[in-house]
Amino acid sequence: MLSVALAGKPNAGKSTFYRAATLADVDVGNYPFTTIDPNRGVSYVRTDCPCLAREDRCGNENCRNGKRYVPVELLDVAGLVPGAHEGRGLGNQFLDALSNADVICNVVDASGGTNAEGEPVEVGSYDPVEDVDFVEEEMDLWLAGIVSRNWESVERQSRSPDFSLEDALTDLLTGIGASEHDVAATLRSVEYPADPIQWDEEDQERLARDLRARSKPIIVVANKADVAPQENLERLHEAADVVVPATAEGELALRQAAKAGAVDYDPGDEEFEITGDLSEKQERGLERIRGVMDEWGGTGVQTALDTAVYDFLDHFTAYPVQNESKWTDGQENVLPDAFLLARGSTPKDLAFAVHSDIGEGYLHAVDARENRRIGEDHELEEGDVVKIVSTAA
Numbered sequence: 001m002l003s004v005a006l007a008g009k010p011n012a013g014k015s016t017f018y019r020a021a022t023l024a025d026v027d028v029g030n031y032p033f034t035t036i037d038p039n040r041g042v043s044y045v046r047t048d049c050p051c052l053a054r055e056d057r058c059g060n061e062n063c064r065n066g067k068r069y070v071p072v073e074l075l076d077v078a079g080l081v082p083g084a085h086e087g088r089g090l091g092n093q094f095l096d097a098l099s100n101a102d103v104i105c106n107v108v109d110a111s112g113g114t115n116a117e118g119e120p121v122e123v124g125s126y127d128p129v130e131d132v133d134f135v136e137e138e139m140d141l142w143l144a145g146i147v148s149r150n151w152e153s154v155e156r157q158s159r160s161p162d163f164s165l166e167d168a169l170t171d172l173l174t175g176i177g178a179s180e181h182d183v184a185a186t187l188r189s190v191e192y193p194a195d196p197i198q199w200d201e202e203d204q205e206r207l208a209r210d211l212r213a214r215s216k217p218i219i220v221v222a223n224k225a226d227v228a229p230q231e232n233l234e235r236l237h238e239a240a241d242v243v244v245p246a247t248a249e250g251e252l253a254l255r256q257a258a259k260a261g262a263v264d265y266d267p268g269d270e271e272f273e274i275t276g277d278l279s280e281k282q283e284r285g286l287e288r289i290r291g292v293m294d295e296w297g298g299t300g301v302q303t304a305l306d307t308a309v310y311d312f313l314d315h316f317t318a319y320p321v322q323n324e325s326k327w328t329d330g331q332e333n334v335l336p337d338a339f340l341l342a343r344g345s346t347p348k349d350l351a352f353a354v355h356s357d358i359g360e361g362y363l364h365a366v367d368a369r370e371n372r373r374i375g376e377d378h379e380l381e382e383g384d385v386v387k388i389v390s391t392a393a
């Protein structure tokens, strides 16, 4: 499963975001226990279900009237503080937790109400732009430390006649989630000495920073947008590539209210409707959230996850089926599964994502929307429904 990590300094709102994003409503989800352990749970990205193109909704438990929720793993990484890569705070322990992540959401307190260490200060008195840089810097230096500590071993391996720097670095870094492709692209991006013995500290650090950017891309969640000065949000937008304003607290309140049957709200909706009895205080609280949602098109929690996975990581959703006209599996379930794949993935990649045996036995595929055979190198797209024909099926 694709893995999204929430990182950032203490008190930015990571755990609130995590609780909100893993709090599934009773009737959503194959995963009744959305929390695997206290810091690792199942959340969802939201997309349009292909069933919207047909007369009837599919009825899948992860589809709500055409809003399709696709599971991703969510990690709540405890607070980073400046100097974490040198072991400050809980330091490396938490950086290592990021090894498993495909994309990082840097949760920033956009209100400027917490200082560099995460201690509460007067709202607006701390510059949240600092937090954009420091999380990136800690991650870069953490990776640089791993490269530097292992460089001697790379040098030793280089004495072997069939030495390949790319292979040695891939071996070293797959453990933290860098792919062969990331390593190759990094080595190609700048002129590095061919012989590892000639690399200096600067080369190693440059490699680490470049690899971090490729293998652990970071988006910024400008949290506490409900109390953040407008100026802070604008400056955050200037400071990072991708910034999503959010109120994790607002999302948590809405999901709890939805679970209790007091509001009609699906994660990622731009608005909600009050449907049950609420105290005056609860109603005032929800109306305050409505104000924030009107401004940002929602609470931002679902948008942050969707942006990280679909836009920033450039993934899309594909739906394998066995029956190309009914869009069902062998048990008559309509659109039973959804897979997140990287842009450029082919029917064969989808086959491997379903099961390695299905991939090994791949024969051909049918585009079930168009009802035509598609070639092995055909690039799939968002919402494709695909029948895979395999010797293993």
Ligand SMILES: Nc1nc2c(ncn2[C@@H]2O[C@H](COP(=O)(O)OP(=O)(O)O)[C@@H](O)[C@H]2O)c(=O)[nH]1
Pocket: 008, 009, 010, 011, 012, 013, 014, 015, 016, 017, 079, 223, 224, 225, 226, 227, 246, 247, 248, 249, 250
């Ligand atoms: N105003 C406001 N406060 C929030 C929001 N999200 C979290 N908080 C508060 O910020 C504090 C720290 O939140 P927490 O999730 O524990 O932060 P963590 O240390 O990053 O996990 C708590 O008092 C939360 O209620 C938000 O969107 N708006």
Ligand SMILES: [Mg+2]
Pocket: 014, 015, 016, 078, 079
């Ligand atoms: Mg926390």
